[in-house]
Amino acid sequence: MKILMAASEAVPFAKTGGLADVVSALALALAKQGHEIRIIIPRYYSVDRTRLTALEGALGVPMGGGEEWCEVLTATLPGSPKNNPIEVYFIDHEKYFGRDGIYGIPSEPDFLDNPRRFTFFSRAVFQVCRKTGWFPDVVHAHDWPAALVPVFLKYAERKGGFEKTVSVLTIHNLGYQGIYHKDNYNHTGMGWEIFYNAGFDDWNMMNLLKAGLCSADTINTVSPHYAEETKTQHYGFRLDGILRYRAEDYRGILNGIDTDLWNPRTDKLIPQTYSEKDMAGKLKAKEALQKAYDLPPDPKVPIIGLISRLTGQKGVGELFGPSFGSAYSFCRDMNLQFAILGTGEAWCENELRSLSSRLSNLKAKIGYDESMSHLVEAGSDFFLMPSRYEPSGLNQMYSLNYGTIPIVRNTGGLTDTIENFNQETGAGTGFMFDDPTPNAIYNTVGWAVWAWYNRRPQIEAMRIRGMSQDFSWAKSAKQYIEMYEWTRKKQGITK
Numbered sequence: 001m002k003i004l005m006a007a008s009e010a011v012p013f014a015k016t017g018g019l020a021d022v023v024s025a026l027a028l029a030l031a032k033q034g035h036e037i038r039i040i041i042p043r044y045y046s047v048d049r050t051r052l053t054a055l056e057g058a059l060g061v062p063m064g065g066g067e068e069w070c071e072v073l074t075a076t077l078p079g080s081p082k083n084n085p086i087e088v089y090f091i092d093h094e095k096y097f098g099r100d101g102i103y104g105i106p107s108e109p110d111f112l113d114n115p116r117r118f119t120f121f122s123r124a125v126f127q128v129c130r131k132t133g134w135f136p137d138v139v140h141a142h143d144w145p146a147a148l149v150p151v152f153l154k155y156a157e158r159k160g161g162f163e164k165t166v167s168v169l170t171i172h173n174l175g176y177q178g179i180y181h182k183d184n185y186n187h188t189g190m191g192w193e194i195f196y197n198a199g200f201d202d203w204n205m206m207n208l209l210k211a212g213l214c215s216a217d218t219i220n221t222v223s224p225h226y227a228e229e230t231k232t233q234h235y236g237f238r239l240d241g242i243l244r245y246r247a248e249d250y251r252g253i254l255n256g257i258d259t260d261l262w263n264p265r266t267d268k269l270i271p272q273t274y275s276e277k278d279m280a281g282k283l284k285a286k287e288a289l290q291k292a293y294d295l296p297p298d299p300k301v302p303i304i305g306l307i308s309r310l311t312g313q314k315g316v317g318e319l320f321g322p323s324f325g326s327a328y329s330f331c332r333d334m335n336l337q338f339a340i341l342g343t344g345e346a347w348c349e350n351e352l353r354s355l356s357s358r359l360s361n362l363k364a365k366i367g368y369d370e371s372m373s374h375l376v377e378a379g380s381d382f383f384l385m386p387s388r389y390e391p392s393g394l395n396q397m398y399s400l401n402y403g404t405i406p407i408v409r410n411t412g413g414l415t416d417t418i419e420n421f422n423q424e425t426g427a428g429t430g431f432m433f434d435d436p437t438p439n440a441i442y443n444t445v446g447w448a449v450w451a452w453y454n455r456r457p458q459i460e461a462m463r464i465r466g467m468s469q470d471f472s473w474a475k476s477a478k479q480y481i482e483m484y485e486w487t488r489k490k491q492g493i494t495k
Contacts (some may be wrong), residue, residue: 407466
């Protein structure tokens with residue numbers, strides 16, 4: 001099957017979050033199963049042109065104000081199978097993408113011209129296929145920046161090679177929808193009757209993700225439980241009605257993790273590798289983590305790790321809020337240590353600096369460091385994820401793979417990947433709470449610390465149980481292929 005991934009980011013070229021990891025990891029897993037995969041993303045300043053190859057000739061892209069031109073660059077996705085390499089196409093347009101930042105910069109978090117930038121990108125997807133003579137069986141768009149791809153396919157691009165192409169749109173986070181003033185619709189070059197037919201209209205605004213959800217042949221999101229949650233008013237961000245209406249075409253497929261990169265058995269970024277058969281390396285990692293974070297060197301005290309974007313979605317208000325956060329309380333009341341790595345909202349960064357100066361058992365590093373993230377996962381005994389909502393989550397799967405027991409809220413992909421601890425039988429793989437409150441976080445951390453000191457054999461059994469699970473992309477990729485085939489069959493396409 002020929003599959004084109006259209007996205008705003010993909011590792012290792014451009015990344016702001018988990019979307020970039022998913023696009024490349026899924027592409028690699030599909031290629032390893034023998035499918036022909038190509039990826040298309042914009043070429044930002046962060047992508048080094050000198051490492052890319054230019055296709056001959058400029059590319060014309062039809063827009064509302066007339067045809068605009070760009071260059072197309074290519075590279076091979078690192079890690080591609082040698083017998084089935086994945087070609088990555090880069091849309092190089094100086095005005096739209098020749099700037100720092102993917103969606104914005106600190107002084108302008110959401111570029112004012114984002115609707116025009118990603119309208120151009122989405123239309124360019126089809127022009128690249130025509131230029132190369134390669135037409136996909138499935139065009140797979142990711143999140144709101146690429147949500148116009150299924151819209152253009154349905155209303156403007158069905159001819160000229162795409163007669164047998166079907167579209168899939170993946171929701172990575174329903175909280176981000178690409179909502180802008182409807183005057184930006186003129187950039188699409190489509191008639192205003194399509195504005196309403198395709199579902200753009202959103203209280204006199206233009207909603208890119210909403211139009212994509214109405215237009216795509218099939219929709220999915222990144223975990224089964226999140227798919228159900230988003231059909232409710234509480235988690236649906238005003239799009240739950242559309243998702244309920246399209247329930248037959250909507251499914252959840254759990255993200256996988258890159259087990260070549262996140263694997264304690266082979267990880268070169270930790271002091272000593274280890275496995276469920278020999279856990280000595282985990283103790284070495286704990287020792288190194290305590291040293292790196294200037295925590296008292298004591299192997300008997302449990303370490304709770306946290307790696308996160310410091311935003312409201314991730315529960316940082318309930319955890320670190322200066323007036324009611326629970327972190328100060330459990331660090332004061334319990335014999336534990338807390339190692340934090342993250343960046344985000346200024347108030348939270350400042351509060352973490354303050355807590356680090358006041359508490360000997362809580363230390364934070366502001367920013368992101370790949371090597372340090374591996375050390376936190378390997379060296380921690382528990383990993384805390386108090387998310388208000390979590391479409392899939394990756395860190396809880398990394399943690400399980402590293403024998404680090406998750407403490408998570410019962411939501412989204414966390415529900416799909418963690419089994420709550422049963423202190424009577426010892427069953428389970430983590431500790432879960434339902435309410436997104438400081439009190440619930442405090443009590444659940446207290447429960448985990450109690451188990452550490454009073455149910456240690458059960459803790460060790462949980463570690464081994466978590467490390468034995470399979471969260472590789474191979475399993476998820478098979479479900480994506482089933483969805484692609486189902487979509488083509490539903491559209492009456494058999495070959």
